[in-house]
Amino acid sequence: MSKKQAGFYIDAQRCIGCYSCAMACKNQYHQEPGVHWRYVYPLKEEIYPHRERAWMSLACNHCEHPTCLEVCPVEAYYKREKDGVVVHEQEKCIGCQNCIRSCPYGAPRFNPARHQAEKCSMCYQRLDAGLKPACVQGCPTYALQFIEDMASFDQSGKVQYLAGFPRFPELNPSVRFRPPREPREVRR
Ligand code: SF4
Ligand code: SF4
Secondary structure, three states: OOOOOOEEEEEOOOOOOOOHHHHHHHHHHOOOOOOOOOEEEEOOOOOOOEOOOOEEEEOOOOOOOOHHHHHOOOOOEEEOOOOOOEEEOHHHOOOOOHHHHHOOOOOOEEEOOOOEEEOOOOOHHHHHOOOOOHHHHHOOOOOEEEEOOHHHOOOOOOEOOOOOOOOOOOOOOOEEEEOOOOOOOEOO
16 A cells, blocks of 8 residues: 555535536546536435435545556556555557446546546646645535545544445545435435
8 A cells, every 4th residue: 555545535414516526627627528527426316315415526536456557458547656646647548448447436537539538636736736636625615625644534424435335345445425414304
């Protein structure tokens, strides 16, 4: 494991589903129409059948053992030693889509204009300049936060696998959630 492992924290009790995080990401990287590296998903009604809706804001989880990196035939992925961020070097990508097929979190996306994969690199250039990732910066409710090091993050009341979030312990995704409150009223 790298010395530090950065990650994302999503507080489902604070998220209002406004998509500002996803839009901040699109704006930062001028993503093609239809391509998004971060997206906001409502918790499915089968999982969370309450009147009040709840959301998960998801992007790449910068896994401890990233399968995207393992399956890439041209080594377009690397994991940074200093913070464990998984970076995709688009100039090396041949567009074979192995990473897209292998990632159980749907994080790498296909850019049809460039015929290459692309994904969240946790705004590592911003991190290196002492800034937060654009999505974190863009969240108006502090629902989405940057974790500098998973090892020292206070895990109390948080979970790694929120209901509906795929469970892949062998990848060890660098993400933690605070589950939504249990509201009084159920939808049906
Ligand atoms: S979430 Fe997917 S793309 Fe991101 S590091 Fe893990 S395996 Fe790779
Ligand atoms: S910006 Fe914050 S509150 Fe809005 S959808 Fe994203 S995580 Fe939720």
